[in-house]
Amino acid sequence: MTGLKSKFTDWIQERFDLSQVTHFVSEKKVPYFRGSFWYYFGGVSLFLFVVQVVTGILLLMYYQPGAQTAFESVHFIISKVQFGWLIRSIHSWSANLMILTVFIHMFSVYFAKAFRKPRELTWYSGFALFGLALAFGFSGYLLPWNTLSYFATKVGTEITAVVPIVGEPIMHLLRAGSDVTTTTLTRFFGLHVAILPAIFTVVLSAHLLLIQVQGISEPESWKEYPPEKKSFIPFFPNFVLKDVLLWLIVLNVLAILAVYYPWELGQKADPFASAPAGIKPEWYFLFMYQSLKYLPAKIWLFDGEVVGVLLFGLAGLLWFFVPFWDERTPKGLRNKIINYIGILAVIFIIAMTILGVK
Amino acid sequence: MVTKEERPGRRNVLDRLLKLSVFAWAASIAYPIIAYFKIPPEAESIPTNVVAAKMNELKVNQGKVFRFGNQPAILVRTPDGQWKAFSAVCTHLQCTVQYRDDLQKVWCACHNGIYDLNGASISGPPPRPLQEFKVTTKGDDVIVSKA
Amino acid sequence: MTQRFHILLAVLLVCFAAVAFSENRDTCLSCHTDTGGAEAITFRNDIHFQNGVSCADCHGGDPSAEDMEAAMNPAKGFLGKPKPADIPAMCGTCHDDMRQDFEKGIHGTGLKNNSKGPQCVSCHGIHNILPVKNQLSPVSASNITKTCAKCHSSVDYMKQFNPGLPVDQYEKYLTSVHGKRNAEGDVKVATCVSCHSNHMIFAVKDPRSPVSPMKIPSTCSHCHNNSKYMAEYKIPTNQFDDYVKSVHGVALLKNSDLSAPACNSCHGNHGATPPGVESVSSVCGQCHQANTELYDKSVHHVVFQQQSLPGCVVCHSNHLVKPPTDAMIDFHPDSLCGSCHSDQPDDKAAPVIRSMRATLAGLTKGQAEAEQVLNQAEQLGMDVTETKYSLKDVNQSLIEARVKIHSFAKEPVSESAAPGLKVIAQAKEAGHAAIKEYYFRRKGLGVSTLLLTFVVVLLYLKIRQIEQKSKKS
Numbered sequence: 001m002t003g004l005k006s007k008f009t010d011w012i013q014e015r016f017d018l019s020q021v022t023h024f025v026s027e028k029k030v031p032y033f034r035g036s037f038w039y040y041f042g043g044v045s046l047f048l049f050v051v052q053v054v055t056g057i058l059l060l061m062y063y064q065p066g067a068q069t070a071f072e073s074v075h076f077i078i079s080k081v082q083f084g085w086l087i088r089s090i091h092s093w094s095a096n097l098m099i100l101t102v103f104i105h106m107f108s109v110y111f112a113k114a115f116r117k118p119r120e121l122t123w124y125s126g127f128a129l130f131g132l133a134l135a136f137g138f139s140g141y142l143l144p145w146n147t148l149s150y151f152a153t154k155v156g157t158e159i160t161a162v163v164p165i166v167g168e169p170i171m172h173l174l175r176a177g178s179d180v181t182t183t184t185l186t187r188f189f190g191l192h193v194a195i196l197p198a199i200f201t202v203v204l205s206a207h208l209l210l211i212q213v214q215g216i217s218e219p220e221s222w223k224e225y226p227p228e229k230k231s232f233i234p235f236f237p238n239f240v241l242k243d244v245l246l247w248l249i250v251l252n253v254l255a256i257l258a259v260y261y262p263w264e265l266g267q268k269a270d271p272f273a274s275a276p277a278g279i280k281p282e283w284y285f286l287f288m289y290q291s292l293k294y295l296p297a298k299i300w301l302f303d304g305e306v307v308g309v310l311l312f313g314l315a316g317l318l319w320f321f322v323p324f325w326d327e328r329t330p331k332g333l334r335n336k337i338i339n340y341i342g343i344l345a346v347i348f349i350i351a352m353t354i355l356g357v358k
Numbered sequence: 359m360v361t362k363e364e365r366p367g368r369r370n371v372l373d374r375l376l377k378l379s380v381f382a383w384a385a386s387i388a389y390p391i392i393a394y395f396k397i398p399p400e401a402e403s404i405p406t407n408v409v410a411a412k413m414n415e416l417k418v419n420q421g422k423v424f425r426f427g428n429q430p431a432i433l434v435r436t437p438d439g440q441w442k443a444f445s446a447v448c449t450h451l452q453c454t455v456q457y458r459d460d461l462q463k464v465w466c467a468c469h470n471g472i473y474d475l476n477g478a479s480i481s482g483p484p485p486r487p488l489q490e491f492k493v494t495t496k497g498d499d500v501i502v503s504k505a
Numbered sequence: 506m507t508q509r510f511h512i513l514l515a516v517l518l519v520c521f522a523a524v525a526f527s528e529n530r531d532t533c534l535s536c537h538t539d540t541g542g543a544e545a546i547t548f549r550n551d552i553h554f555q556n557g558v559s560c561a562d563c564h565g566g567d568p569s570a571e572d573m574e575a576a577m578n579p580a581k582g583f584l585g586k587p588k589p590a591d592i593p594a595m596c597g598t599c600h601d602d603m604r605q606d607f608e609k610g611i612h613g614t615g616l617k618n619n620s621k622g623p624q625c626v627s628c629h630g631i632h633n634i635l636p637v638k639n640q641l642s643p644v645s646a647s648n649i650t651k652t653c654a655k656c657h658s659s660v661d662y663m664k665q666f667n668p669g670l671p672v673d674q675y676e677k678y679l680t681s682v683h684g685k686r687n688a689e690g691d692v693k694v695a696t697c698v699s700c701h702s703n704h705m706i707f708a709v710k711d712p713r714s715p716v717s718p719m720k721i722p723s724t725c726s727h728c729h730n731n732s733k734y735m736a737e738y739k740i741p742t743n744q745f746d747d748y749v750k751s752v753h754g755v756a757l758l759k760n761s762d763l764s765a766p767a768c769n770s771c772h773g774n775h776g777a778t779p780p781g782v783e784s785v786s787s788v789c790g791q792c793h794q795a796n797t798e799l800y801d802k803s804v805h806h807v808v809f810q811q812q813s814l815p816g817c818v819v820c821h822s823n824h825l826v827k828p829p830t831d832a833m834i835d836f837h838p839d840s841l842c843g844s845c846h847s848d849q850p851d852d853k854a855a856p857v858i859r860s861m862r863a864t865l866a867g868l869t870k871g872q873a874e875a876e877q878v879l880n881q882a883e884q885l886g887m888d889v890t891e892t893k894y895s896l897k898d899v900n901q902s903l904i905e906a907r908v909k910i911h912s913f914a915k916e917p918v919s920e921s922a923a924p925g926l927k928v929i930a931q932a933k934e935a936g937h938a939a940i941k942e943y944y945f946r947r948k949g950l951g952v953s954t955l956l957l958t959f960v961v962v963l964l965y966l967k968i969r970q971i972e973q974k975s976k977k978s
Contacts, residue, residue, distance in 0.1 A: 058391065058394055061394075061395065075888070075890075076398075078888060079888035079890075079891070080398040080399075081394060081398055082390075082393040082394055082396055082398070083390035083391075083393055083394050084394065085946075086390055086946075087390075087394060233972075234975070237971060238968065238971060238972060238975075241964065241967065241968050241971070242968060244964070245961060245964050245965060245968070248383075248957060248960060248961060248964070249957075249961060251387075251957075252953070252954055252957045255950055255953060255954070256950065256954070259946050259947060259950045262886055265888075372963065372966060372967060372970060373967075375963055376960075376963040376964065376967055379956065379959040379960045379963050380960055382956050382959075383953070383956040383957055383959070383960045386952065386953040386956050387953070428891065428894035428895070428897070430898075430901070450764065453901065453904055454901045467794075467795040467905070467908065468795070468904065468908070469764065469792050469793065469794075470791075470792055470793070470794035470795070482764070482792070483762070483764025483792070485764075
């Protein structure tokens with residue numbers, strides 16, 4: 001067995017110099033300290049993305065987009081196809097878990113200040129991945145074409161129209177028309193299985209490459225430490241094996257969720273029926289939805305909704321540019337301001353989500 | 359202090375067990391994925407078309423009730439040899455209709471409703487015509503699909 | 506003496522003058538009478554004349570003028586003999602509500618389209634109009650049917666308006682109880698206008714007509730539900746009350762199902778007759794053909810005829826037709842079969858009753874059991890929607906089997922039930938399979954979790970081993 005393996009690597013080595021790569025990888029180390037378990041969230045997000053790709057491709061084998069066939073094909077998958085129920089429930093659960101871990105990963109990077117030089121690009125690409133993940137969630141949600149997804153998409157795309165000037169054209173572009181129809185479904189399907197995966201793969205590759213080349217960031221407190229005080233573990237095989245261990249557990253958690261809390265299919269969407277009472281978006285959009293509700297109908301000259309949406313846009317933009325304005329803050333106050341803003345953001349999001357769920 | 363060389367047995371056991379358990383676990387993951395590709399008995403998720411009968415199954419001036427999706431449908435070989443298919447749900451009180459070769463019409467036994475071979479209600483209580491389906495022949499099969 | 510004579514003459518003159526001027530000076534009447542005009546002579550019997558309506562009140566002109574030209578002067582409003590189409594307006598100057606009714610109805614439309622159409626004088630007469638209650642009037646209860654028949658029995662006349670209308674109503678009416686009694690002078694029985702109305706007559710298909718399908722039960726019940734009115738005829742007056750509660754009554758009156766029968770569907774319109782004993786099953790068989798075909802070939806048909814029993818009505822009643830239930834097929838005296846048959850070895854019907862009851866119970870019970878299994882599977886979260894749809898076929902089997910009861914034989918009922926029983930068996934199987942699958946999923950998860958636990962533990966040990974190894978080196 002080992003003889004075969006070394007023969008194979010030798011054959012490759014003669015054609016492509018693996019030694020640099022293997023050498024590089026063997027040198028990589030990961031900081032080891034009390035808070036280093038946060039480092040795993042990036043990997044778990046990546047693993048959940050892979051799960052999504054695999055289960056998504058499997059679902060593609062039987063799913064048929066279109067208002068006449070989408071719901072029926074999902075029903076077919078969960079009731080007739082062997083283990084179809086498992087693949088579909090894992091896909092739905094993993095989507096939600098992925099967004100949760102991406103949130104956690106983003107905030108842990110933020111509080112660790114790992115966006116600072118030279119890792120600004122990693123932060124920017126990561127934020128782009130976060131936005132793409134939300135787009136994945138939004139586009140995928142419509143695909144079963146049931147009551148919840150139809151009305152959630154209707155409400156969600158209405159909100160884009162609120163943005164002045166560009167809002168309406170964007171809504172028309174998303175909806176492929178003025179209403180949510182079978183063409184909207186096909187468009188979202190194209191987004192979900194072709195356009196978004198392509199963009200995501202490119203940005204993800206950039207994100208991972210940057211991390212590999214720049215190495216894992218060390219905690220801020222280590223800036224004052226002498227080299228002996230810093231403790232590391234090798235990336236390969238220690239950290240990788242621990243990553244794999246965690247991923248295996250996550251996979252089993254997904255299976256348990258799929259069996260004990262299977263994802264509902266609900267009723268087929270009826271565009272002529274009225275929206276069900278208490279319709280709201282998925283939990284990861286809930287904090288925005290809920291806070292919009294608290295704004296008064298009119299603020300000065302503008303609609304409350306418009307102000308709300310624009311404020312969220314502005315907040316997102318500021319968050320995106322945190323490496324930029326962090327650098328321009330007075331050095332003494334830097335960490336404090338970052339932390340306060342971050343804590344405020346976390347509390348706001350959690351509070352609004354809880355209020356939205358009620 | 360025990361050297362590396364003195365503990366090869368323990369390491370080999372762990373490695374072997376690890377490889378074995380990974381293999382078993384991978385099989386338990388691969389099995390559902392492979393089974394997933396097995397075509398379920400109803401290959402179509404939506405009954406857009408159904409093989410209603412074989413070419414020689416119905417004589418001229420004969421009809422057959424068959425299942426189309428979750429509703430009954432009726433296939434008729436008309437007296438002049440044409441194939442016609444309709445929903446077999448009577449538009450009066452939803453009984454299942456049948457073909458009467460003596461009348462050469464579609465008949466509902468419940469209250470004597472009669473439909474002609476275009477599906478139109480020509481006698482009795484049915485208020486609306488029968489929904490007509492499309493019939494195509496392919497080789498030996500007579501296939502009925504939604505119009 | 507001369508003075509007294511002059512006073513008498515003056516008084517006489519005054520009297521003559523008074524009489525001369527007070528006698529309305531109807532020159533039309535006096536002239537036409539003198540010339541022997543029939544209408545002027547008969548007009549004295551007319552109710553209009555007796556109530557002070559003069560010729561000029563309808564025909565216009567100047568009744569005070571002696572001269573014919575002055576009296577019949579168009580400048581004085583003389584209309585002469587009115588055109589038929591103008592007659593309703595002429596009568597309507599006083600009888601306006603009746604004119605409005607007339608014009609709303611189909612006679613009014615007929616007149617508008619064809620001057621030969623009916624108008625007031627066609628039925629009421631001219632110049633000899635009598636009150637309706639006067640039995641000599643052409644529109645009295647005794648005579649109205651003949652008056653209507655004048656036009657409605659004439660093929661050539663009715664052809665001008667609607668060639669499709671039948672012209673045998675009067676003929677049929679004379680054969681009916683209504684017609685026979687009417688001919689004997691009974692003014693209480695139904696005549697044409699009792700059902701069709703007098704002036705505002707609508708076509709039968711028009712929903713405003715009292716003889717349109719949904720209105721017929723209440724029209725007939727005006728008399729037939731009035732026990733005081735019907736007292737002398739000694740026939741029951743509960744038909745309407747029964748009918749309204751029946752399947753037919755609910756279908757027609759509550760659900761507006763025009764295919765449901767009203768009184769005339771079974772009794773006829775003009776030749777209204779209760780169907781005789783032999784004809785009951787053919788009346789019911791108009792719609793319930795399958796049941797009737799089976800019944801006619803069955804043993805009950807022969808037996809009921811021999812005993813002069815009215816076929817379908819024996820079990821189903823005539824007016825209060827209730828939704829049939831499976832409980833009718835039983836032995837105890839409250840059930841239908843049990844009212845004649847008993848569960849004794851000498852009763853040939855007993856095994857048939859037992860078999861039919863068991864077959865139907867098998868279907869209904871089996872359906873309930875299958876539904877229960879499927880609901881259980883659904884509660885567990887398994888998807889059984891397709892199987893639930895297939896259970897609809899059981900209803901079809903039940904309907905067919907229940908129709909086949911009318912053969913009063915075992916085999917047809919069991920034959921119709923067989924496909925339903927098969928579907929029930931398949932549905933139960935599918936339900937149990939779904940429940941099994943539910944438990945299989947949990948077991949499968951358990952197996953894979955167990956395997957994973959092994960992997961995790963071993964992997965953890967491996968990691969520890971690697972860490973210990975690197976610590977030492």
